[in-house]
Amino acid sequence: MSRKASDDYSLRSMSNLMGERRKKVTEDGERSLIKAPSNASISSHAPAADAGDAERAARQQFQPDVTPAFVYVLAAFSALGGFLFGYDTGVVSGAMLLLKKEMNLSALWQELLVSSTVGAAALSALAGGSLNGMFGRRVCILLASFIFSAGGVVLSAAPNKEVLLVGRVIVGLGLGIASMTVPVYIAESSPPHLRGQLVTVNTLFITGGQFIASVIDGAFSYLQRDGWRYMLGLSVVPAVLQFLGFLFLPESPRWLIQKGLTQKARRVLSQIRGNQNIEEEYESIRTSIEEEQRDCAGGGPVFCRMLTHPPTRRALTVGCGLQMFQQLSGINTVMYYSATILQMSGVRDDRLAIWLAALTAFTNFLFTLVGVWLVERLGRRRLTLTSILGTGSSLMLLAIGFLLSAQHTPPVTLHPSDPATPNSTCTLYGSCEPCMLDPTCGFCYRDNGTSPFASSCEPVNQASTGEAAWGRCSNSTQMREGTYWAYNYCPTSYSWIVLLGLILYLAFFAPGMGPMPWTVNSEIYPLWARSTGNACSAGVNWTFNVLVSLTFLHVAQYLTYYGAFFLYSSLALLGSVFIYGCLPETKGRQLEEIELLFARRLCTCGGLASDEARHIEYIRSFHCGSFTHIPEHRMELGQLHNRVLEPDSGIAYISFR
Numbered sequence: 001m002s003r004k005a006s007d008d009y010s011l012r013s014m015s016n017l018m019g020e021r022r023k024k025v026t027e028d029g030e031r032s033l034i035k036a037p038s039n040a041s042i043s044s045h046a047p048a049a050d051a052g053d054a055e056r057a058a059r060q061q062f063q064p065d066v067t068p069a070f071v072y073v074l075a076a077f078s079a080l081g082g083f084l085f086g087y088d089t090g091v092v093s094g095a096m097l098l099l100k101k102e103m104n105l106s107a108l109w110q111e112l113l114v115s116s117t118v119g120a121a122a123l124s125a126l127a128g129g130s131l132n133g134m135f136g137r138r139v140c141i142l143l144a145s146f147i148f149s150a151g152g153v154v155l156s157a158a159p160n161k162e163v164l165l166v167g168r169v170i171v172g173l174g175l176g177i178a179s180m181t182v183p184v185y186i187a188e189s190s191p192p193h194l195r196g197q198l199v200t201v202n203t204l205f206i207t208g209g210q211f212i213a214s215v216i217d218g219a220f221s222y223l224q225r226d227g228w229r230y231m232l233g234l235s236v237v238p239a240v241l242q243f244l245g246f247l248f249l250p251e252s253p254r255w256l257i258q259k260g261l262t263q264k265a266r267r268v269l270s271q272i273r274g275n276q277n278i279e280e281e282y283e284s285i286r287t288s289i290e291e292e293q294r295d296c297a298g299g300g301p302v303f304c305r306m307l308t309h310p311p312t313r314r315a316l317t318v319g320c321g322l323q324m325f326q327q328l329s330g331i332n333t334v335m336y337y338s339a340t341i342l343q344m345s346g347v348r349d350d351r352l353a354i355w356l357a358a359l360t361a362f363t364n365f366l367f368t369l370v371g372v373w374l375v376e377r378l379g380r381r382r383l384t385l386t387s388i389l390g391t392g393s394s395l396m397l398l399a400i401g402f403l404l405s406a407q408h409t410p411p412v413t414l415h416p417s418d419p420a421t422p423n424s425t426c427t428l429y430g431s432c433e434p435c436m437l438d439p440t441c442g443f444c445y446r447d448n449g450t451s452p453f454a455s456s457c458e459p460v461n462q463a464s465t466g467e468a469a470w471g472r473c474s475n476s477t478q479m480r481e482g483t484y485w486a487y488n489y490c491p492t493s494y495s496w497i498v499l500l501g502l503i504l505y506l507a508f509f510a511p512g513m514g515p516m517p518w519t520v521n522s523e524i525y526p527l528w529a530r531s532t533g534n535a536c537s538a539g540v541n542w543t544f545n546v547l548v549s550l551t552f553l554h555v556a557q558y559l560t561y562y563g564a565f566f567l568y569s570s571l572a573l574l575g576s577v578f579i580y581g582c583l584p585e586t587k588g589r590q591l592e593e594i595e596l597l598f599a600r601r602l603c604t605c606g607g608l609a610s611d612e613a614r615h616i617e618y619i620r621s622f623h624c625g626s627f628t629h630i631p632e633h634r635m636e637l638g639q640l641h642n643r644v645l646e647p648d649s650g651i652a653y654i655s656f657r
């Protein structure tokens with residue numbers, strides 16, 4: 001075996017797990033799966049035909065078929081946090097259309113109201129780590145739903161823009177805490193065979209929240225006065241529901257054991273596992289937490305300990321990398337830009353565009369559902385890898401669509417001027433492309449059904465981007481039949497490529513890159529580092545979210561739209577290399593066992609997936625260069641398939657079937 005492992009590593013979780021298996025099979029009267037080989041100091045190839053079956057049987061017992069309904073209730077109430085995440089980030093675009101008219105908002109204020117929530121979420125996600133560690137998952141979810149409710153009330157009653165800003169910041173604080181706590185809580189309460197699916201349901205609720213938000217936006221857009229109050233205020237309903245539900249839901253059993261509340265932990269575990277025997281699971285969690293606490297006692301802040309402990313450092317890199325690449329693949333700009341993409345394809349009515357944007361959100365939701373179905377079938381690694389490769393290719397298609405549109409952009413044929421704004425740069429542009437890239441201008445044209453004619457580039461109305469400041473496309477002159485105003489896009493016959501790119505993008509992104517970063521992060525850290533790890537990675541997600549959305553229009557202005565989408569496409573392809581090399585498969589493993597997957601050098605961890613059937617495990621041999629120094633109980637790893645010692649590092653590799 002040629003694999004290299006460079007760093008210190010401990011076997012504690014594995015030995016616990018194997019202890020569980022040993023107990024189980026002997027109690028049941030099956031032949032012992034764990035039989036220490038007599039010649040422990042040399043390489044051995046023991047026959048292992050039955051051992052695989054016995055181990056599978058032991059695994060199956062560990063993962064009983066019947067899952068009590070309580071786990072589903074618990075996951076659903078927790079995922080309301082995801083719903084609020086989606087609702088609050090999604091609803092603001094529709095609300096802004098009404099708000100900017102009613103409160104006369106400048107571009108700066110509009111930007112502030114949108115990004116303040118995401119910025120506040122980035123900060124509170126980071127703070128959520130210590131809150132989780134100190135007060136537990138349940139208290140944090142209660143706190144988040146309380147904050148959401150308070151934020152919703154402030155927003156719906158806001159008398160001016162300053163109070164609105166306060167409300168948006170409050171909502172952001174709730175978002176950050178919920179986004180990092182909910183996946184951890186679900187992962188810690190689920191049985192291993194359902195964990196991926198249940199955590200992915202949280203992202204399903206996020207995209208569901210975004211879809212409902214777009215429907216509410218559409219419905220209340222007809223209510224020109226105060227429609228935004230309903231849009232923003234309705235989030236109070238799920239927030240209160242979640243708060244009430246969590247008054248009755250239990251704390252995570254793993255957190256309780258960590259805090260020494262063992263009796264309570266036992267009670268909770270029996271409650272969420274129904275009347276199944278919880279002894280083994282309880283013991284496994286307890287032993288591994290005790291060992292963790294022994295090994296990690298003292299040693300400064302958790303974040304520093306994570307950085308100095310190689311497997312945890314690698315897990316953190318993988319977790320944060322996944323979240324970063326999720327946002328760099330441009331999901332939020334694609335979602336935000338979908339209405340414009342649809343307008344490019346010939347949908348000229350504003351209202352219709354809002355409803356079609358709801359259709360985009362629904363597609364995102366629908367394909368996330370596919371992810372829930374696939375995650376336990378394909379596994380996290382294969383799903384994420386396929387997803388990011390497809391996402392990168394669809395972004396490429398989008399870019400090609402934009403490139404062709406730019407190359408065949410319609411010319412400007414009329415150059416009218418207004419004596420009131422004689423210096424407008426808009427009237428100087430010779431074609432639609434540079435005109436639409438300038439945020440102060442729009443393209444006004446007539447259409448005979450085949451191509452645009454009588455076209456001009458005119459300044460946009462400051463109060464509403466839906467019309468020109470003056471001339472044929474302004475409201476005052478009542479737009480004539482067959483005259484159109486295109487802001488932010490150009491009429492093109494290549495729009496079908498862009499539309500196809502958009503649909504493919506969602507179909508690939510939503511099942512994998514959407515949910516997997518959250519799912520994987522909820523399972524890759526050992527308990528002592530779980531809150532901090534998730535806080536950091538959620539912080540990275542929100543930070544890149546705000547960075548990508550704030551820079552999109554500038555990037556598009558400098559690189560044009562096709563340049564921007566080529567850029568996102570290359571970033572997604574870079575992400576696929578990262579995922580291929582670094583993301584191990586976590587499907588079906590006990591949370592306590594997953595740390596083992598990060599034993600090897602970073603960017604060789606991904607290779608573990610191909611060993612799935614063989615379970616390669618790693619043992620530190622005390623740097624003495626001999627297997628005889630491995631304690632007896634650690635050699636009891638069942639029917640050994642092969643063992644190799646790496647003399648330099650003192651690390652023994654043991655594989656078993």
Ligand SMILES: O[C@H]1[C@H](O)[C@@H](O)[C@H](O)[C@@H](O)[C@H]1O
Binds near residue numbers: 206545
């Ligand atoms: O996983 C979610 C999901 O994909 C959402 O659609 C997106 O808006 C979020 O930024 C992301 O974190």
